[in-house]
Amino acid sequence: MKKILAILIPVVLIAGFSVYKIAANATTQPKLGGLMDKKVLVAYFSWSGNTKSVAEKIHSQVGGDIFRIEPVTPYPSDYNETAYGIAKEQKDKGIHPPIKNTDVSSYDVIFVGTPAWWYTMAPPVMTFLSENNFEGKTIVPFVTHGGGGGYTIDKDMANLAKGAKVLSPFVVYGKGGASVDKDLAEWINKL
Numbered sequence: 001m002k003k004i005l006a007i008l009i010p011v012v013l014i015a016g017f018s019v020y021k022i023a024a025n026a027t028t029q030p031k032l033g034g035l036m037d038k039k040v041l042v043a044y045f046s047w048s049g050n051t052k053s054v055a056e057k058i059h060s061q062v063g064g065d066i067f068r069i070e071p072v073t074p075y076p077s078d079y080n081e082t083a084y085g086i087a088k089e090q091k092d093k094g095i096h097p098p099i100k101n102t103d104v105s106s107y108d109v110i111f112v113g114t115p116a117w118w119y120t121m122a123p124p125v126m127t128f129l130s131e132n133n134f135e136g137k138t139i140v141p142f143v144t145h146g147g148g149g150g151y152t153i154d155k156d157m158a159n160l161a162k163g164a165k166v167l168s169p170f171v172v173y174g175k176g177g178a179s180v181d182k183d184l185a186e187w188i189n190k191l
């Protein structure tokens with residue numbers, strides 16, 4: 001009897017621990033649906049840090065690579081100069097400012113993050129989408145805004161990234177509130 005117990009007790013303990021681990025992972029790790037075996041990139045532009053914060057959270061949940069889309073000429077740090085000066089002019093004239101090198105050719109799924117700028121995506125993101133070849137790739141948009149919402153940024157992205165499939169965007173005010181990690185996990189699980 002003692003011998004049987006000596007074998008049974010460790011077996012039960014190991015089995016119990018494994019079930020606990022699986023259950024713990026199920027609640028903290030997004031399932032990632034069809035993304036599981038794809039090459040994933042999180043690419044984002046951010047001027048004041050909100051989109052960067054959301055991009056890093058997405059990256060920590062989906063893995064893959066992450067990079068910041070950077071204009072060759074950085075925007076000024078002054079809000080008025082950026083918003084009412086350069087960004088407004090770029091928006092009005094349809095300017096896609098040059099950006100530092102990007103290459104999406106080795107990725108299947110590209111999360112593309114932007115702040116809402118003048119009712120659409122920021123101009124460097126327009127450059128990113130129109131300069132790269134997105135044929136056959138999946139774009140997953142995420143947008144941070146200052147109260148105006150996501151506008152039609154997902155559709156604007158689809159117009160620029162020819163041949164891409166554009167999924168439903170994650171849209172959040174600022175960096176998102178206390179529930180942003182949970183909200184992101186729910187959105188990612190539905191993709």
Ligand SMILES: Cc1cc2nc3c(=O)[nH]c(=O)nc-3n(C[C@H](O)[C@H](O)[C@H](O)COP(=O)(O)O)c2cc1C
Pocket residue numbers: 045046047048049050051052082083084087088114115116117118119120144145146147148149173174175
């Ligand atoms: C040039 C500029 C234009 C903006 N235009 C809008 C807008 O049209 N609608 C809106 O809701 N917020 C607008 N905002 C606010 C930003 O979308 C918001 O603060 C965003 O979270 C900033 O992201 P970031 O910190 O990654 O740059 C604008 C901000 C700037 C600097």
